[in-house]
């Protein structure tokens with residue numbers, strides 16, 4: 074995939090850089106932002122010219138629809154720097170298409186490739202010093218769109234703002250991850266917005282996750298809301314289960330985000346002859362496998378954490394510890410994916426896009 | 429209920445008023461705001477002193493959690509002016525409690541009575557000229573809270589902003605309302621956030637409602653997401669069905685907003701000997717009743733529209749027209765409720781609170 078160069082973006086440079094104040098060894102995920110942001114407004118039925126300008130707060134009306142009706146979507150992606158100081162994006166077309174799918178579901182306007190892809194390219198090029206080399210280092214990229222039209226009536230806005238902000242990152246999760254299998258709360262409805270990367274999907278998880286945290290668990294693995302018998306996904310990760318030597322992950326539905334890490338891991342597994350099944354994983358099946366020893370691993374997969382091994386889970390208040398194993402599929406597949414992302418292994422799929 | 433007077437709110441008055449520019453005969457719902465707004469920030473684990481100041485846009489960081497994770501809740505209520513120029517609120521304690529229930533579900537801090545109730549009293553008192561007399565006129569009140577803490581990591585904010593904005597209103601819906609009974613999309617999950625007045629619940633309805641609009645229907649009546657066999661509620665209204673002489677409305681659950689209009693209508697019905705049942709209404713039951721003529725009325729109930737009669741509905745692409753009847757329960761019960769609200773009938777329940 075070739076990114077088009079464009080002169081269709083205005084750039085207003087910051088007078089100075091904050092980069093020297095940043096301790097890149099001690100970054101809290103998503104808390105430090107680079108010097109610039111991209112802003113592009115939608116008005117009178119069309120997108121205006123994008124502008125890259127200094128990162129700063131902006132003015133918004135108290136009645137803006139994003140505050141009242143939650144029209145807000147986002148993407149999460151990363152840029153990586155290789156040993157030659159080249160900067161790479163991982164499958165940005167996937168994020169672009171998913172963003173527009175989210176936009177449609179939330180009755181928001183789709184963005185053009187010029188705005189999303191060329192916007193990415195231009196701002197990341199400008200901020201390339203913020204992309205650090207070395208394992209686990211990346212520039213986390215947050216494209217998002219919010220409804221800025223005013224009015225406290227529950228209907229779609231006519232005005233929107235698309236933005237890209239950038240945050241230097243190390244790895245997302247620290248420590249051991251224990252999860253609770255949801256048996257009361259849920260994340261998404263059939264026919265709902267679970268498959269969209271909509272802001273509203275996340276706040277709804279905070280309270281049940283807080284309850285889990287209080288019991289010593291870091292995350293919740295959501296189940297189908299009707300019966301709580303099928304595993305779905307975690308807060309910001311799709312979930313893989315390894316039973317014997319087969320990886321299993323829930324199929325994509327309108328309740329589950331079509332994760333790019335998930336689909337990439339599936340492709341890698343297929344390429345490398347790891348047995349992989351996309352099908353519902355029943356909670357019962359998980360418990361049986363845990364009890365008879367065939368359950369080897371559970372891990373989450375998502376851009377922020379890449380692959381996040383889970384050490385144990387609680388189901389109906391019983392705690393199941395996962396075995397410590399050699400030859401972890403999670404480690405192996407994470408290694409394969411990150412080697413592609415950092416350009417240390419051949420990109421057999423053509424996933425990487427150079428800035 | 430007696431509202432406490434308070435000196436705990438700072439007031440910064442607007443230099444001039446916009447009121448003379450407003451055409452009160454031709455208001456679009458929720459589009460015109462009064463001169464002032466109330467703002468109260470939550471920081472370092474506590475609420476700061478509320479301030480009432482000129483209505484205006486405010487600055488917010490692009491990484492504010494409300495934009496990315498949808499931590500945002502609101503209330504909708506109205507102030508009414510009686511013939512003596514006294515201004516009244518309808519059951520504000522109900523909105524206050526529901527707001528805090530929403531806050532808990534969205535992992536946001538609860539507001540105090542001083543902030544919510546005294547805040548309401550103080551700002552509405554200041555804006556009492558904006559409350560117009562006469563049937564259908566009111567001041568629509570929008571208390572809301574958003575997460576203003578920054579950071580693109582999916583966890584609860586530590587900083588919040590509570591605001592109250594005010595918008596003069598006439599009646600909400602115009603024209604005939606036809607609805608579609610949802611058979612694919614849904615509004616809320618079991619164990620989800622449907623019972624909270626969370627921003628994210630609304631944007632999710634825009635796309636299916638747009639599809640309904642394109643077919644000539646104004647609203648969608650949501651059904652349970654698992655089976656689509658039970659009626660739940662509409663976009664911003666609870667739903668009542670009248671079969672023969674019995675009113676039926678779905679019971680409150682974690683998928684349905686506990687509407688204050690709904691519960692008030694139930695109380696009025698009980699007081700006046702109208703048969704009322706709080707139980708699931710099956711779609712099948714509705715169709716059978718429509719076919720055999722026992723289905724007399726369907727109406728929505730909510731603060732904005734008060735009572736909104738529905739003239740027909742579509743189910744599985746078949747359109748059912750409701751009969752035009754004398755002695756409509758919808759009209760009767762709306763009349764009884766609004767007479768209480770405008771202080772034209774005795775407030776037997778003690779619902780009205782004077783500003």
Ligand SMILES: Cc1ncc(COP(=O)(O)O)c(C=O)c1O
Pocket residue numbers: 149270306307308309310311330331332333334335374375376377
């Ligand atoms: C709900 C949810 N599931 C799964 C994922 C993983 O998707 P991806 O691999 O594209 O980052 C995300 C994204 O962070 C997410 O928000």
Ligand SMILES: Cc1ncc(COP(=O)(O)O)c(C=O)c1O
Pocket residue numbers: 504625661662663664665666685686687688689690729730731732
């Ligand atoms: C989803 C939903 N249902 C029902 C209602 C009606 O509630 P209330 O009567 O308290 O306005 C509302 C509020 O507007 C709502 O947003």
